[in-house]
Amino acid sequence: MTVQPHDLLAAIGGVPKPPTEVVIQATDVNKWFGRLHVLRDISMTVKRQEVVVVIGASGSGKTTFIRCVNHLEKIQSGRIFVNGHLIGYREVNGKLVEDKESNIAKQRQEIGMVFQRFNLFPHKTALENIIEAPLLVRKTPPAEATDMGKALLTRVGLAAKADVYPAQLSGGQQQRVAIARALAMKPALMLFDEPTSALDPEMIGEVLEVMKELAREGMTMIVVTHEMGFAREVADRVLMMDEGQIIEEGTPEHFFTNPQNERTKSFLSKIL
Amino acid sequence: MTPSRISRTLGPRPAVVLAGASSLALLVTGCGSQGAATTHVAFDWSAFTSSLFTPDHLILAGLFLTVVISVISQAIGVILGVFLALARMAKAAPIRWIASIYIWVFRGTPLLVQLVFFYFGVGAVHLFGWNPINVLGLQIPGAIQAGIFVLGANEGAYMSEIVRAGIISIDPGQMEAAKSLGMTYAQAMRRIVLPQAARVIIPPLGNEFNNMLKTTSLLFVLGIQELYETFVIKQGQNYLPFEMYLACALWFLLLTTIWGFIQARIERQFAKGAPGAPTSGPGLRQRLFGVRPAVEPSLVSGGR
Numbered sequence: 001m002t003v004q005p006h007d008l009l010a011a012i013g014g015v016p017k018p019p020t021e022v023v024i025q026a027t028d029v030n031k032w033f034g035r036l037h038v039l040r041d042i043s044m045t046v047k048r049q050e051v052v053v054v055i056g057a058s059g060s061g062k063t064t065f066i067r068c069v070n071h072l073e074k075i076q077s078g079r080i081f082v083n084g085h086l087i088g089y090r091e092v093n094g095k096l097v098e099d100k101e102s103n104i105a106k107q108r109q110e111i112g113m114v115f116q117r118f119n120l121f122p123h124k125t126a127l128e129n130i131i132e133a134p135l136l137v138r139k140t141p142p143a144e145a146t147d148m149g150k151a152l153l154t155r156v157g158l159a160a161k162a163d164v165y166p167a168q169l170s171g172g173q174q175q176r177v178a179i180a181r182a183l184a185m186k187p188a189l190m191l192f193d194e195p196t197s198a199l200d201p202e203m204i205g206e207v208l209e210v211m212k213e214l215a216r217e218g219m220t221m222i223v224v225t226h227e228m229g230f231a232r233e234v235a236d237r238v239l240m241m242d243e244g245q246i247i248e249e250g251t252p253e254h255f256f257t258n259p260q261n262e263r264t265k266s267f268l269s270k271i272l
Numbered sequence: 273m274t275p276s277r278i279s280r281t282l283g284p285r286p287a288v289v290l291a292g293a294s295s296l297a298l299l300v301t302g303c304g305s306q307g308a309a310t311t312h313v314a315f316d317w318s319a320f321t322s323s324l325f326t327p328d329h330l331i332l333a334g335l336f337l338t339v340v341i342s343v344i345s346q347a348i349g350v351i352l353g354v355f356l357a358l359a360r361m362a363k364a365a366p367i368r369w370i371a372s373i374y375i376w377v378f379r380g381t382p383l384l385v386q387l388v389f390f391y392f393g394v395g396a397v398h399l400f401g402w403n404p405i406n407v408l409g410l411q412i413p414g415a416i417q418a419g420i421f422v423l424g425a426n427e428g429a430y431m432s433e434i435v436r437a438g439i440i441s442i443d444p445g446q447m448e449a450a451k452s453l454g455m456t457y458a459q460a461m462r463r464i465v466l467p468q469a470a471r472v473i474i475p476p477l478g479n480e481f482n483n484m485l486k487t488t489s490l491l492f493v494l495g496i497q498e499l500y501e502t503f504v505i506k507q508g509q510n511y512l513p514f515e516m517y518l519a520c521a522l523w524f525l526l527l528t529t530i531w532g533f534i535q536a537r538i539e540r541q542f543a544k545g546a547p548g549a550p551t552s553g554p555g556l557r558q559r560l561f562g563v564r565p566a567v568e569p570s571l572v573s574g575g576r
Contacts, residue, residue, distance in 0.1 A: 072451065113452035132464075133455060178449075181453070
């Protein structure tokens with residue numbers, strides 16, 4: 001993948017450079033919801049500027065897994081490292097102890113997340129949504145934050161909507177603001193949790209365009225999605241999850257032409 | 273048709289209505305039927321109107337005290353309510369227990385008993401003396417301190433439930449989004465969740481303040497000369513309990529009515545930018561009498 005300085009990331013001052021080549025390193029991650037074993041020994045790595053698409057039926061654990069990456073969900077065993085930092089926990093005598101809240105908050109600053117239901121702050125305008133965290137968390141000077149926020153809005157094609165409240169935006173527009181909001185924290189990687197699943201079909205394209213742009217500019221991304229067209233165009237790797245396990249991994253081409261696992265085949269036959 | 277069935281179809285019995293109307297007429301014309309046996313059978317218009325339209329400094333002082341104590345107590349109640357609500361949702365069980373016990377006690381005992389206990393009871397065993405204190409050159413008597421303390425503490429217990437309901441009503445995705453941006457729980461609460469919860473909290477909060485204005489009348493037990501106690505004293509001096517208590521009631525009605533206007537304004541203010549929020553809150557008519565206006569067609573048709 002060639003990286004060219006481009007519009008989207010230019011708005012936040014270029015591609016954030018994590019100190020290591022491996023951005024995410026997950027080893028043997030296990031998670032239970034009560035007695036339900038939702039993640040079974042998940043291990044995977046994501047390198048800098050890689051785009052990984054995670055597919056799988058609902059309930060397969062794909063959303064849960066990326067929520068563990070920024071510690072919105074606890075894990076019961078295993079390790080997740082982002083930029084070399086153990087996420088959410090400290091290791092005391094080989095056991096996981098949940099980290100201090102302030103440390104977890106600090107780690108999350110490096111990890112942008114885009115939600116299925118957008119989760120924009122309804123009491124704040126589009127621009128305020130974007131600059132809230134930079135002002136509050138990063139202590140960015142207001143003028144600088146506003147400039148960056150407006151630049152980001154311009155890049156996602158919503159320059160005219162800066163002072164509009166989320167309720168007055170379409171789903172696609174809201175999701176683009178949500179992407180801009182996550183980028184405003186200058187994250188080293190972005191997690192997308194089914195970003196187009198709650199959208200009307202005619203709005204999916206505009207959100208995918210922004211994500212493709214981001215991928216082309218070299219953002220490290222994990223994307224949970226059923227959009228195989230997106231995967232084919234920009235993904236470096238595709239992971240197929242089923243019952244809390246990664247059952248198949250490969251290039252998008254592999255999944256289109258030569259899937260091995262029976263469950264992968266049956267899943268793909270339903271969504272393609 | 274039996275008489276009872278007739279009365280059911282006609283609403284109030286005509287005889288009752290007639291009796292009510294005639295007694296009102298008697299009252300207005302001032303022709304008491306008891307004759308000259310008592311001194312004040314006639315309605316004393318001048319004492320009544322003057323206590324309403326040309327209130328002396330005692331009434332004004334009582335009015336002032338009622339409003340000030342209400343505002344301060346309510347403010348304490350709201351702040352306390354927010355912390356109690358957060359405590360009841362805390363991760364640590366002991367914090368939840370303390371908050372629950374507090375709410376249990378203050379909601380489960382009469383306010384009147386709380387007032388006399390904390391002022392007279394606590395004062396008598398010298399746990400706390402309730403000595404006068406000086407605030408910005410103003411001497412605050414112990415009774416008023418105790419009154420504000422107890423009203424605020426009591427209100428906090430009620431507000432905590434209202435605040436908690438408000439917080440719970442906010443989509444958990446809001447907290448998650450805030451956290452994913454690197455905010456701590458406290459930052460997310462303060463900047464994202466509570467401002468949204470405020471929209472839900474404000475209407476019942478307004479009703480709580482309406483209550484508070486009236487509840488201050490209980491402070492008479494501590495000898496505080498708020499609006500009610502002022503009129504108690506007045507009727508003791510001029511032997512006009514009917515006129516004085518009626519005037520007292522009208523003063524309270526005026527306070528709660530003014531508050532009704534202010535509340536409607538505040539609710540409109542907070543509804544701005546809210547998704548699907550109506551452009552106006554419930555009107556005054558609805559607020560005072562519970563009358564619902566006809567639904568505007570423009571509000572019913574959904575869609576963007």
